[in-house]
Amino acid sequence: MQGVPRGFSLTHFFPLLLLLVLPARANDSLAGTWQLLAGNLPGEAAAALTTTTSADPRERALAEAVVLVARQPLTDARLLEAERRLNALAAESDEVGAAALYLAGRLHQLHFSTPDYAVAAGYFRRLAERQPASPWAQLGLVKLALLTLHVLPEPAGPAARIAAVEALLPRVTRPPLRRDLLIVLGRARLFHNLEPDRARANLLAADAIGGLTGLAAADVTLQIGELCFRAGDDARAREYLQRFMAENEADPRVFTVQQRLRAMATRKGTL
Amino acid sequence: MSQGPIRRYPGWALLAAAFLGSVFWVFTRSVPLGDDRPVTLRIAHWQIEQGPPEGIDAVIKRYEELNPRVRVKQVRIPATVYRQWLRANFSGGIAPDIVEYGAWLDGLADFPARYFEPMTTELMEPNPHNAGTPLAGRPWIKTFVDELLEQRLNSPEPGQYYAVNLTRGSVRLFCNRELLREIAGTEVPPRTLIELRQVFARTTERARRTGQPLHALAGSRDNAMWLMEYYMGGLMIRRARSLDLEGVHGVYPRHIQRAYLEGSWHFADPELQAGLAVLQDFARQMRPGFLQLGRDEAVREFLSGEALFIFAGTWDATTLRRSAPFTVAALRLPQATRDDPVVGSQVMGPFSDGDNSTSFGFYLNRRGPNRATAVDFLRFLTSYEGSRIFSANSGWVSGIAEVPVPPELAAHLSPGDGYSYGANFIFAGPHLRMAFERNLHQLVGPQGTVESMASVLEAEAPAAVRADLRIEQRTANVVVLPQDARIAALGHWMATTEAGVAARLRLERLEAAQTQSEARALMIGRWLQAAEAAGPK
Incomplete structure (x- = not known):
């Protein structure tokens, strides 16, 4: 019989012990998977799913569907499979079902090689009617507004489209999403050169909700200041332009804003 | 007269001299074939003109003195092949820990979200390498003269900072x-x-x-x-x-x-x-x-x-x-x-x-094996000491506040x-630019005139501008698409756990950015539709 080699110690068995221990350390929650997906790491999320054991099956199925949508290479066949799974989940009216309906709409809005905006809008409408308070329904209403403004065949004409979106506004009750929709509405009015006063009111309402950061915040502040200047509301224009300068010292537009303030001073004889 | 041993055995004498010479070399001059430092960082960029490589080398030398466990290697890639090099290395999983990147690089719009790791948390804390300097105690982000304006403009996720910038210019x-x-x-x-x-x-x-x-x-x-x-x-x-x-x-x-x-x-x-x-x-x-x-x-x-x-x-x-x-x-x-x-x-x-915004941005490879060390090196590179070393050795103006601008470089800054x-x-857009470059001889050639150049451009521009607008639309969509999975994940995670304020803010910012990008892409689609309906210009 061969003897134990000299220098034997337990460390020689560490790899084997590790193998025995690993399954026992598998996750029993999907938190790690969601974090990886939130970090745009779908490959790692798929791997994490394989070590997750006792998560809620509906939540797990949702995570699997999201991984299907997020991983490359993405094909229409894979998206169809994702939609089938999402529709199965959407049969129940819980938060997983709401998320599934929302994502199914997004597949048709953006992910398939040929978008079908009418189908996407159908998903968002169904979700908003079924679970209006769900965060997914609220977000779906914002996406429905975008489709209505720009791509759905009806209503026709810019004014009618804007009116249809205005009608959706009371249904969007979550403040950050309401703010985003107000900005979209205001900019659509500017884009179509319709009702600049109402565009200004939309942006002011969005600013009152707050919470914007970075370039989005700078742009909205500057837009309000400039639109107020154009409308002759110099007091408010000055307030917003000065706020822009205070919050964005290194922005290359500071010089232009300074010129605007000078123009106002000349116009009114005050600054 | 008897001969000495050297004359009698010249071959052996030569061999002994060579041996002694080799021993001397090995013990006094040579370096080990393998690296004696356990951590190796690689930092890649395309600024291979005179100046920046020397500046970064000088910073590396000082950093290695302070950190005997770390070796930092500078990888210099010519600008002409940088995009291809970046794509190949990240796709192959062999990219350096730190790389230079710019949001304007054609065809790489997916990079930040896919391959880079934000440094937002670290940027909100003081840079430890600034202890004892005029920047001591300031959050790292407040040490950049423009508080990283470029990241506010171009970050794939609003509120997240993916890069630190080294310099500014004009x-x-x-x-x-x-x-x-x-x-x-x-x-x-x-x-x-x-x-x-x-x-x-x-x-x-x-x-x-x-x-x-x-x-x-x-x-x-x-x-x-x-x-x-x-x-x-x-x-x-x-x-x-x-x-x-x-x-x-x-x-x-x-x-x-x-x-x-x-x-x-x-x-x-x-x-x-x-x-x-x-x-x-x-x-x-x-x-x-x-x-x-x-x-x-x-x-x-x-x-x-x-x-x-x-x-x-x-x-x-x-x-x-x-x-x-x-x-x-x-x-x-x-x-x-x-x-x-x-x-x-x-x-x-x-x-x-020229403006005072900073540039020469370095990004963190999210799959790099030495994240903590890489962040620490970037902290040193953009610290008061590191920036002074870089500026003195590169001839480039530092992007860090309080770092003195050498008199000969003051003229590089615009007020x-x-x-x-x-x-x-x-x-x-790239197509319009190509049309311009292709026809430049119509303007500056021996027979060139302003009128002939304008006329040629007027003929080629409609197709070029449409193509450029389609690129704008595609780029907006490229940014939007991966955000769906991220929003779904964050949203569901928040609904099922106590994810906290930071996660909520992150979700709200992602949703806001996605909505505005989508609105932009859809508007561009309408412009294109209108242009198609109007027929050739």
Whole structure:
């Protein structure tokens, strides 16, 4: 019989012990998977799913569907499979079902090689009617507004489209999403050169909700200041332009804003 | 007389000498084949002109003195292959820990979200390498002179910071000071376009008189395009302002493209013709055949004393200063003024020739094996000490606050005294730019005229602008698509756990950014639809 080699110690068995221990350390929650997906790491999320054991099956199925949508290479066949799974989940009216309906709409809005905006809008409408308070329904209403403004065949004409979106506004009750929709509405009015006063009111309402950061915040502040200047509301224009300068010292537009303030001073004889 | 052992056994003696020499070398001079430091970081960039590599090397040397466990290797990649190199290395999973990247790099819009790791948390905390310096205790982000404005503009996820920037700069007219004195009789640089044209005329006269090869401007296609970008941007400000329907005090390429397709501007417009006329005028100060030459050729021409000026970015300043056998002065390129006899009627006011925003951004490879060490190295690189070392050895102005600007570099900074509308009508998209470059001979060739150039561009632009607008739309969608999975994950995670305020804010910012990007892409789609419906322009 061969003897134990000299220098034997337990460390020689560490790899084997590790193998025995690993399954026992598998996750029993999907938190790690969601974090990886939130970090745009779908490959790692798929791997994490394989070590997750006792998560809620509906939540797990949702995570699997999201991984299907997020991983490359993405094909229409894979998206169809994702939609089938999402529709199965959407049969129940819980938060997983709401998320599934929302994502199914997004597949048709953006992910398939040929978008079908009418189908996407159908998903968002169904979700908003079924679970209006769900965060997914609220977000779906914002996406429905975008489709209505720009791509759905009806209503026709810019004014009618804007009116249809205005009608959706009371249904969007979550403040950050309401703010985003107000900005979209205001900019659509500017884009179509319709009702600049109402565009200004939309942006002011969005600013009152707050919470914007970075370039989005700078742009909205500057837009309000400039639109107020154009409308002759110099007091408010000055307030917003000065706020822009205070919050964005290194922005290359500071010089232009300074010129605007000078123009106002000349116009009114005050600054 | 008996012979000594060396004469008797010369072969053995030679062998013994070689052996002793080898022993001496091994114990005193050689380095181990393998690295004796357990952690190796790699940092890659394309700034391989003179200056930055030396600056980074000096910082690395100091960092390695402070951190005996770490080896840092600088990977220098030529700009011409950088995009392909980046794509291949990240796809293959062998990319360095830290890489330079820019949001303007064509075809790499997916990179930050896919491959880079945000450093937001670290940026909100003080940089430990600033202890005992004027920046001690300041959050890292507050130590950058512009608080990383570029990241606020271009981050794929609003509120998240993916890069730290090293430097800032501008575009300048570099001048051979001694030659200027000889030609103009003074070292006082020209301050207006009128004075500059006078110097051009004297230079031409001197070349004719002496028969020596001499031109006012070092010539190459690159330098000509930079000039074009500069003057066209300045002369189009009034038109750009008229296109700013959204009131954001600026125009993006998509606005310029839309306006063109709607017929709001043409190449026959007086502002555009004025810009083309300036370029034609400047091109005549360059040597014949400059369109076939690259920027290195222009640098060589300037360094050999065959050109009085070279117009370039401050990224070339170190190369020029270190290689020139004469004094190189960095001047602000004189701008067209309202009293200019050629283009004055199109001038609205001074325009920006550089701003104080920082650049030369370094990003963190999210799959790099040494994240903590990589962040620590970036902290040192952008610390007060690291920035001083970098600036002193590179000749580039630091992007870090309180770091003294050496007197010879002060001229590289612009005081923010000009309009900046982003109004580059000629370069509003890659296809339009290509059309312009392809036909440049129509303007600056021997038979070239402003009218023929405008006419050719008018013929080619509709297709080019449509193609560019489609790219804008695709780019907006590329940013939007991966955000769906992220929003779904964050949203569900928040609904099922106590994810906290940070996660909620992250979700709200992602949703807001996605909605605005989508709105933009859909608007562009409508513009394209309208253009298609209107038929060929």
